[in-house]
Amino acid sequence: MVAPTPLCRAGFACVRWVHISDLQFGMSDVDWDARVTYATELVARVRDMAPDLVIDTGDCVEGGTLDRNPRDVAQWWQTYREVMEPLRAQCEVLAVPGNHDQDAADRSYASFAAATGMSVDSIHQRRQIGRLDLYLLDLNMRVGDYDPVTGAGMSHHGAFAPRSEVHRWMSAAGKSPRPGAAMVVAVHHPMFRSRGELCAVDSSLLYNPTSGNPGELFPMLDALGTDLYLCGHTHSYERASCGQIAHVTTGAKTGRLRGATDFAVARDRDACITVCELGDDSSELVGRALRVTGEVADEWAQPLRSSAA
Ligand SMILES: [Fe+2]
16 A cells, blocks of 8 residues: 655644545445445545544435335445444544435435434535535436426436525525635535436436536536535546536445546546645645555645635
8 A cells, every 4th residue: 555645734734534435235245245345435535634623425325215125225224324433433524315316206304414424414515624615516407307408307317407405505505605715515416427428317417518508506616616526426536627617426335437527637447545744834635546455546726716716
């Protein structure tokens, strides 16, 4: 293992947050023991970094109540909690639900929080830690939600439909930017997808490079001054860039590389941990992607938008 080195300048205070996603314990784990061992090592690498905060962008398990046997799902959640316990004992862990975590029409954030072992009380949240200004959003469509593209109800898709509850929440919450802070948005679903997957994403969420339609979410986040968008869902690492927003997809089910998006600037088959830091005196945010072995797969720095204002 390669020992993680600090990203911020030595001797200067910073806030450090780690992003993981898609641990997704479940029925596709042909070798269950290997899966648990891998996830346990991933958690150990995250602990080595001594983060102030861990953000899990969902798909913790592989089954909503509609898809799977409830007893199996309960077992997968128990394993997730056991694997994550050393991390929760060390720092705060926040999670947003993925499409595989809950898909029942009556699902709630309270039940998701209980399943993950977190103590949270609202479906969307804004957290401010040091210079990190973090927004956590649940964009999962519920069973029976209307999809404006197909007209169908959907259970495994994300959306950011105009006049939806999450659209109103983000519009209101983002209108009080914090000077000098990094605005980071954590969501399960990506805004950017490969060309082969464009038809599987609701147009309100997708930034479509073929039509030029940016959807609803990207223009709002850009106008609010977002620096970094953290997401999962695709199970492989990609860092993309569009305008002044960095879009980082992280996933723990590695070993395969999905098709690149039009905005990709870095990709890796095995990166499963993204760590970011913002120094107290810094005008830029720095990030690094790691494999479970601790090897560095990607590294970047970006100027902070609020510092340039
Ligand atoms: Fe997903």
